[in-house]
Amino acid sequence: MILRRFNSTLIKELSQYKPRPLSAAEYIQFEKTGSIAESFKFCRHELPIRLINILEESNALPISFVPEKIQEIKDKYNATLEGLLPFINAEINDENIEKFDLEINRIIHRHRYVIEKLGIGIAEFRDNLNLNNPKEVTQAEEKIHYFLDRFLINRTAAKLLCHQHLQHSAALQNKPYRQSTRCFQTLEINDIVATVAKRVQDECDAYFKRRVEVELLCWDGEAEAECEKIEMVYIQVHLEDIVYNIIKNAMRATIQHNQNQETLPSLKVLISKGPNNVTIKVSDRGGGGSVEEQQRWGGYLYSTGVDEPAANLNNPITVPMVGYGFGIPMSKVLARYLGGDVVIRSMESYGTDAFIHLQTDPNKLFEVLPVYTSKTESFYKTKNMVNEWVTGKEQKISFTSK
Ligand SMILES: Nc1ncnc2c1ncn2[C@@H]1O[C@H](COP(=O)(O)OP(=O)(O)OP(=O)(O)O)[C@@H](O)[C@H]1O
Numbered sequence: 001m002i003l004r005r006f007n008s009t010l011i012k013e014l015s016q017y018k019p020r021p022l023s024a025a026e027y028i029q030f031e032k033t034g035s036i037a038e039s040f041k042f043c044r045h046e047l048p049i050r051l052i053n054i055l056e057e058s059n060a061l062p063i064s065f066v067p068e069k070i071q072e073i074k075d076k077y078n079a080t081l082e083g084l085l086p087f088i089n090a091e092i093n094d095e096n097i098e099k100f101d102l103e104i105n106r107i108i109h110r111h112r113y114v115i116e117k118l119g120i121g122i123a124e125f126r127d128n129l130n131l132n133n134p135k136e137v138t139q140a141e142e143k144i145h146y147f148l149d150r151f152l153i154n155r156t157a158a159k160l161l162c163h164q165h166l167q168h169s170a171a172l173q174n175k176p177y178r179q180s181t182r183c184f185q186t187l188e189i190n191d192i193v194a195t196v197a198k199r200v201q202d203e204c205d206a207y208f209k210r211r212v213e214v215e216l217l218c219w220d221g222e223a224e225a226e227c228e229k230i231e232m233v234y235i236q237v238h239l240e241d242i243v244y245n246i247i248k249n250a251m252r253a254t255i256q257h258n259q260n261q262e263t264l265p266s267l268k269v270l271i272s273k274g275p276n277n278v279t280i281k282v283s284d285r286g287g288g289g290s291v292e293e294q295q296r297w298g299g300y301l302y303s304t305g306v307d308e309p310a311a312n313l314n315n316p317i318t319v320p321m322v323g324y325g326f327g328i329p330m331s332k333v334l335a336r337y338l339g340g341d342v343v344i345r346s347m348e349s350y351g352t353d354a355f356i357h358l359q360t361d362p363n364k365l366f367e368v369l370p371v372y373t374s375k376t377e378s379f380y381k382t383k384n385m386v387n388e389w390v391t392g393k394e395q396k397i398s399f400t401s402k
């Protein structure tokens, strides 16, 4: 895919810049003191830089990795870039700022279903893999996994920039911003966790006709106790998505692993807030997985949910209990984007602990953004990467043969 020629000089110039990560504290400070003209100046430059970085990276992916749906996403990115470029050298006045806000709204609208398209695209990619060549599969998976992590962080960051700009614009006109849950704000996280847990409980009720109880406790410095208010600055929809994915996995595993039991083991959720990290631990008794299985859980190409009864999916009241198999990698992406992480550890046949780690201090809640470099390019282009480890699984040696 080639970007239109008439913009090529500008694109070349912008591609020299690295994305400029911001912290939650900077975003919040800017809300208080920044003008809309400053926000316009920052976004019209920063958004194209972030887009160009990821478009260049997607161009480095081997052609065979790019099914139709992924190509459609790239076309959307190109259209967005073309919509933004005319603003780069535009005069800073009310009329242009208003046009820019409209363009940002158009961008948000255009990219609404990218995750769904990506899910279908990845499924297509998975179906086309040559399973007779395990080495090729491993290498293809490694590259596509690396790309998706970076693509999704880039998308998340671009989306935040758009919403923060629109929220700022609305605030300066004394209007409410309907999508403020997509921007940084102070959240009561124990409330959010409780609400999300209730939502998944209801979904399980409807889908499996079974209910998993949740014991939600908070560490108060001395004991695990009923939760008082635990506050932190974060993006509400990100926190909800991460917690939803993790609790949904835990409840599904609990119900499926204990289907012959009359009472289900409850889910234990513990929240702690330290000077550096807020951690949410979700512990289930859903049977866990082996070391090998756990290694695959974090992949975009892995789900054990394919055999869900299809009849349920046609019932409008029930929400499917598995989607594209993205839950864990997407949760990791969202947490890592702001310097956190999601770590999952199982005890096979017993259960799983999932730890959601987030940065406590808004000054340390920094965006972590991918930068496209020659090293990234050579990673995608290198064919037949040499395996640096061998295991007995690959080497069928018989000690008795001569
Ligand atoms: N707590 C858990 N206990 C047992 N298995 C788990 C647990 N969490 C994840 N898994 C396994 O990891 C797989 C991948 O999880 P992931 O959340 O990424 O995708 P999914 O749940 O299959 O689909 P999606 O999250 O997109 O709806 C699951 O299908 C399941 O087999």
Ligand SMILES: [Mg+2]
Binding pocket: 245, 248, 249, 322, 326, 327, 328
């Ligand atoms: Mg899941």
